[in-house]
Amino acid sequence: MSVFSLFNVVAICALVSLCFENSSADELNGVVVVFRHGDRTPIRPYPTDPYGNRSLWPVDYGMLTNIGKMNHFKLGQWLRQRYSQFLPEVYSERDIYVRSTDVDRTLMSASANLAGLYPPVKTDIWNPDLQWQPIPIHTIPESMDPVLAAKKECPKFNRLEKELFKTQYFKNLSHQLHDLYAYVTKYSGDSIHDLKSLEYLYSTLFIESNYNFTLPEWAKGVFPDKLKPWASLSFVVPTWTEEMARLKTGPFFNELIGYFRNRTQKNVQYYAPKFLMYSAHDTTIANLLNTMEAFEPHPPPYTATIIFELWRTQNGTDFVQTFYKNTTEPRQFAAKGCNLNCLLPDFESKLKSISIPLDQWESECQSGWPFIYYLMLGGMVSTILCISCIVSLAVYRLKRKSELYMQLPNEEYYA
Incomplete structure (x- = not known):
């Protein structure tokens, strides 16, 4: 079974200024940002980990560090600068809605980001000695969340994933990686038998090297060069086929399209805020990009951000621009082969095959056996x-x- 547009190259603007070649008459009408949390400690040490002592780390395992807080505070400042003419400085619940997965590091990242995006000004100042204000962040348990965490149980997806691993490609891949799996299993003391478990080990070694810990000699032989390509490939697996992508990301894209529709309509019962902010994980970023056929396999870095912007021309035509920011400046890309300035009807049409309402998602998931x-x-x-x-x-x-x-x-x- 072929990869779901695995190596489709992201369309990159030649110059950053070209990403904003909109007519002066064009009006920004809605923004959705989805980002990964900031710097964290390892989720858990591996059994033979020389740095598996909790006292060696600034915070508990899997938690946002002070560096991570600053990561997102600065991203919030960047968003404030980028949207200074669109998003009012004074906070209003009618302007922004924030949602996070139900994980401490994503909730804290959203809070730090908002501190940079909304420093209190004017009527928002409630304590002159504190440059911060409380802003609501919404969440639901991950086991109940098919939209952002995408961890609600879906029997059909589980079956499709098992079938995928039985394909000749993955059988060959398992044979190809047999020696690598055996090597890292022996020296890490962990059971490394698939791409996912390998990526977990890669992530731990990456964080330890970031914190200037000297890696064991056995790890130096495989990290990063021999592990990174396969860790990168692991991020493609959940959306390997269009059917899997539909079940993994379809509810999110259905919500995204519904939001854009509400922003383009007047006098609707449901008021859609100007700005939607989603705080999530590296897997979220990879799943969304790959579903849009715009993912070059890599481990999405801390604060990696996808931006969806809804614009309206002077003659009333609505179009969407999509960006990926994993470095200093965002890069514009074409979602599922649409134009860089993708007309809203075309954007909906391109995503129709993978967009799915929640009630239909529930039905399809349960009918998957x-x-x-x-x-x-x-x-x-x-x-x-x-x-x-x-x-x-x-x-x-x-x-x-x-x-x-x-x-x-x-x-x-x-x-």
Whole structure:
């Protein structure tokens, strides 16, 4: 099975200024940003990790560090500068809506970002000695979230992923990486048997090297050069096919398109704010980019950001621009082969095949089990019911028999 536009090159502006070649009459009408959290500590040390002692790290495992807080504070300042003419300085819940996955480091990243985006001014100043103001951040448990965390249970996706790993490509890949898996398993003490577990190890080594820890000799032989290509490839797996991408990112794109529609309509019951902010993970960034056929496999860095901008021309034509910022300046790209200035109807049309409403997503996910599974499940339930009936009947008969042979008051016994 072929990669879902795996190596489609991102369209890059020759100059940053070219990314903003809109007519002076064009009006920015809506912005959606999705970013990865800031710098963090390793999620967990590997068994033989010489730096597995919690005391060696500034905060607990998987938590946002002070560097990470500053990462996002500066990104917030950058967003303030970029949208100074669009987003009012004084905070209003009618201007911005913030959502995060239900993870400490993403919630904290959103908070630090907002501190840079909305330093209190004018009526927002509530404490002259504190250049900060509370701004709501919305979230739901990851196990209930199919939109941003994309971790709500989806049996059909799980089945598709298992089928993917049985394809000849992945069988060959597993054979190709056998020695590498065996090597890192032996020396790390962890079970490294697939791309995902390999990426976890790569991430830990990357963070430790960032913190100037000297890596073990065995790790120097494979990090980063021998591990990075496969760690990068792991980010493509969840959206490898269009069907998988639809189940993994479809609810997000459905929400995105719905938001743009609301921004282009007047007098609608639901008021759509000017700015949507989503705080998430490297997997989120990779999944969205790859679904839009704009992902060059790589581990998305801290604060990597996707930007969707909705514009309206003087004659009332709506179009969308998409950007990816993983360095100093954002790079414009064409979403699913649309033009850089993608007309909104074309943007919707290009994403139609992968966009899916939540109720339909729920239905498709639960219908993902093959019919044989339902037969097996029905057979198990029937068997359990039959056994229960047989046991109940046996107990009843024993009880009844005991009652039939109870001693009567005038009954005589013989030796």
